[in-house]
Amino acid sequence: MKKTYPIDVDCANCALLMEMTAAKVEGVESVIVNYMIQKMIINFQPGLKPDDVMPKVVKACRKAVPDGTIDY
Amino acid sequence: MNKKQKTMLLRILITVAMLIALALLRPEGAVRLAAYLVAYLFIGHDILKKAWKGIKNGNVFSETFLMGIATVGAFLLAILTKNGDYFEAIAVLLFYQVGELFESWAVGKSRKNITALMDIRPDTANLEKEDGNVEEVDPDEVEVGSIIQVQPGEKVAIDGVILSGTSSMNTAALTGESLPRDVQPGDRVQSGEVNMTGLLRVRTTVPAGESTAAKILDLVENATSRKSRSEHFIARFARVYTPLVCCLALAVAVLPPLFTLIFTGSADFLSWLYRALTFLVISCPCALVISVPLTFFAAIGGASREGVLVKGSNYLEAMANTDTVVLDKTGTLTKGEFEVTRVQPNNIEERELLRLAAHAECASSHPISRSLQKAYGGEIDRSLVENIREESGFGVLARVEGREVAVGNHKLMEKLGVTASSVTEAATVAHVAVDGAYTGCILIADTVKPTAKEAIRQMRQAGVSNIVMLTGDRRETALKIADELGITQVESQLLPADKVEKLEKLLKEKKKGSQVLFAGDGINDAPVLTQADIGVAMGGVGSDAAIEAADVVLMRDDPMHIARAIHMARHCMAIVWQNIVFSLVIKVLFLLLSSLGLANMGLAIFADVGVMVLAVLNATRALHNRKD
Numbered sequence: 001m002k003k004t005y006p007i008d009v010d011c012a013n014c015a016l017l018m019e020m021t022a023a024k025v026e027g028v029e030s031v032i033v034n035y036m037i038q039k040m041i042i043n044f045q046p047g048l049k050p051d052d053v054m055p056k057v058v059k060a061c062r063k064a065v066p067d068g069t070i071d072y
Numbered sequence: 073m074n075k076k077q078k079t080m081l082l083r084i085l086i087t088v089a090m091l092i093a094l095a096l097l098r099p100e101g102a103v104r105l106a107a108y109l110v111a112y113l114f115i116g117h118d119i120l121k122k123a124w125k126g127i128k129n130g131n132v133f134s135e136t137f138l139m140g141i142a143t144v145g146a147f148l149l150a151i152l153t154k155n156g157d158y159f160e161a162i163a164v165l166l167f168y169q170v171g172e173l174f175e176s177w178a179v180g181k182s183r184k185n186i187t188a189l190m191d192i193r194p195d196t197a198n199l200e201k202e203d204g205n206v207e208e209v210d211p212d213e214v215e216v217g218s219i220i221q222v223q224p225g226e227k228v229a230i231d232g233v234i235l236s237g238t239s240s241m242n243t244a245a246l247t248g249e250s251l252p253r254d255v256q257p258g259d260r261v262q263s264g265e266v267n268m269t270g271l272l273r274v275r276t277t278v279p280a281g282e283s284t285a286a287k288i289l290d291l292v293e294n295a296t297s298r299k300s301r302s303e304h305f306i307a308r309f310a311r312v313y314t315p316l317v318c319c320l321a322l323a324v325a326v327l328p329p330l331f332t333l334i335f336t337g338s339a340d341f342l343s344w345l346y347r348a349l350t351f352l353v354i355s356c357p358c359a360l361v362i363s364v365p366l367t368f369f370a371a372i373g374g375a376s377r378e379g380v381l382v383k384g385s386n387y388l389e390a391m392a393n394t395d396t397v398v399l400d401k402t403g404t405l406t407k408g409e410f411e412v413t414r415v416q417p418n419n420i421e422e423r424e425l426l427r428l429a430a431h432a433e434c435a436s437s438h439p440i441s442r443s444l445q446k447a448y449g450g451e452i453d454r455s456l457v458e459n460i461r462e463e464s465g466f467g468v469l470a471r472v473e474g475r476e477v478a479v480g481n482h483k484l485m486e487k488l489g490v491t492a493s494s495v496t497e498a499a500t501v502a503h504v505a506v507d508g509a510y511t512g513c514i515l516i517a518d519t520v521k522p523t524a525k526e527a528i529r530q531m532r533q534a535g536v537s538n539i540v541m542l543t544g545d546r547r548e549t550a551l552k553i554a555d556e557l558g559i560t561q562v563e564s565q566l567l568p569a570d571k572v573e574k575l576e577k578l579l580k581e582k583k584k585g586s587q588v589l590f591a592g593d594g595i596n597d598a599p600v601l602t603q604a605d606i607g608v609a610m611g612g613v614g615s616d617a618a619i620e621a622a623d624v625v626l627m628r629d630d631p632m633h634i635a636r637a638i639h640m641a642r643h644c645m646a647i648v649w650q651n652i653v654f655s656l657v658i659k660v661l662f663l664l665l666s667s668l669g670l671a672n673m674g675l676a677i678f679a680d681v682g683v684m685v686l687a688v689l690n691a692t693r694a695l696h697n698r699k700d
Binding site: 010011012013016017019020032034035036037039041063064066067 | 122125126129131134135172175176179183293294296297299307310311356357358361362365366369
């Protein structure tokens with residue numbers, strides 16, 4: 001299952017960091033952070049609900065990129 | 073500029089003022105230290121705060137942390153050596169903040185510019201209510217089947233069919249075509265077209281979200297989410313770059329002074345520490361990380377403005393390496409419309425020959441029959457025709473005004489025992505016999521698009537070495553058209569399945585790293601489109617199947633745009649590589665200079681920010697393509 005979330009990050013490197021962090025979160029099959037359009041596109045592992053995985057993604061990303069936000 | 077950026081700009085300006093004041097007043101001793109410390113904290117407090125958060129989260133390589141270490145280190149060094157040079161630490165943070173500000177401002181601005189270019193969706197629609205009043209509403213609220221009004225000068229908000237009114241439509245935003253299109257009741261209009269002359273009433277056929285303009289915008293916006301190989305390269309590089317530079321910094325701080333200590337008995341630890349700290353300020357791969365995706369974004373935006381929709385950065389990158397272009401003939405190089413090119417009568421008036429043939433074929437909707445009817449031009453009186461017999465693979469026989477008319481190929485003439493004149497020209501030939509006597513033939517051919525020849529020439533100029541034409545048509549016809557266009561490789565008499573096979577062969581034969589591009593009209597070549605490295609569908613977003621299968625969609629079915637697309641892709645990749653090489657060279661250069669003690673920290677950060685600014689400016693060049 002694929003979902004897109006609006007995000008707010010200040011620099012391209014932060015976006016990259018966010019992408020790498022989110023990719024490591026359990027339940028995330030693959031993720032793309034598009035800095036240019038400020039969106040995060042997450043492909044969740046089959047059978048998992050985005051609502052169960054997203055809090056973990058948001059938490060991990062806040063840790064890695066303190067001033068970036070994910071609109072979830 | 074948004075509020076965040078304005079605050080930052082103010083902070084930068086105040087810091088600059090403070091530094092100037094300090095340089096003029098020249099305070100000494102403890103006052104000097106305190107004054108500079110205030111300036112340092114004023115410009116860098118947020119960086120230090122972020123750095124602190126970063127360490128708490130175990131993120132040693134965050135750029136704020138490294139920047140914090142470098143400047144705090146520089147400050148402490150200045151205190152230790154009692155040289156009073158606190159200026160440098162502040163200058164580093166100042167430049168760093170300027171760089172950050174520029175990055176967010178420039179990217180925000182180009183993002184806005186590019187999306188504005190692409191945003192062909194109007195914000196409102198004029199909904200006609202049941203009582204006849206018109207209300208301005210959000211296009212998303214308009215239901216399918218509603219009536220909207222489009223005033224002259226306005227954009228069509230939602231795709232639909234014209235109920236009343238005639239006008240000329242400017243379709244440039246959708247197709248790049250500058251000639252206006254005339255429309256009348258019953259014609260379809262697409263969202264994004266601009267109504268130029270008359271008031272139109274349009275019955276909508278789709279919701280706003282599925283309208284042409286929305287589809288295009290969605291496609292292009294999301295295109296940058298399909299990352300190219302160079303972007304993956306940058307991401308991988310960024311991951312190792314920062315730790316690598318940090319390790320180097322550590323090595324520079326420890327190894328050289330240790331050596332000199334062992335060999336000479338004394339060592340200048342502090343100056344090597346300073347050089348190591350200089351390494352840290354160039355440890356951010358910012359210029360690279362920002363400029364490459366920005367280039368692709370700008371290029372995709374610029375291409376969409378010209379009617380070339382690229383579905384992903386990866387396809388743009390692949391297209392730049394196109395070595396083989398495979399073209400479908402019908403609909404791509406030719407118009408796909410059959411036209412009578414020559415009439416060769418035999419003991420009969422030319423017009424009479426056409427009239428009889430058109431009447432005999434009046435019941436058929438075959439493209440050839442239609443071209444005969446079109447060439448005749450007059451009215452077809454069906455009551456004159458009786459006893460129509462269609463012989464599949466041969467032609468048609470009918471009684472027209474009591475005379476037995478046969479229209480068909482050579483085989484039909486043989487079957488009827490009529491001697492037909494032989495034709496060597498590359499065309500479909502319809503022989504006509506009346507009451508068993510040969511009355512001549514009509515030559516029908518597909519016409520080549522006027523720009524096809526120039527398009528082939530430009531593709532070669534862009535560096536495409538193989539151009540192959542595929543067609544299901546007769547060999548003679550195919551060869552003639554290929555010859556006319558300057559194409560040497562032709563595969564004719566192919567069934568749809570054969571096209572897939574031919575393409576597979578080309579894909580196997582291609583050189584490593586080069587790409588095979590296939591362009592077709594997207595109607596019945598979806599399998600070939602998906603199979604090619606780059607599938608280009610011509611003729612707009614009309615067919616969903618083509619959009620689904622293709623990697624690049626040309627809004628206009630002009631073969632020139634294939635050459636344009638390749639050219640734009642090359643332009644984009646050239647900028648990408650310029651940025652990659654330029655940023656890397658400058659970084660390495662400054663690592664070298666600072667390890668030799670030739671560049672101080674201020675110069676290093678200045679170079680670093682400068683590279684980023686130049687790379688960003690260079691990236692925006694991809695938006696504008698030179699026309700040549």
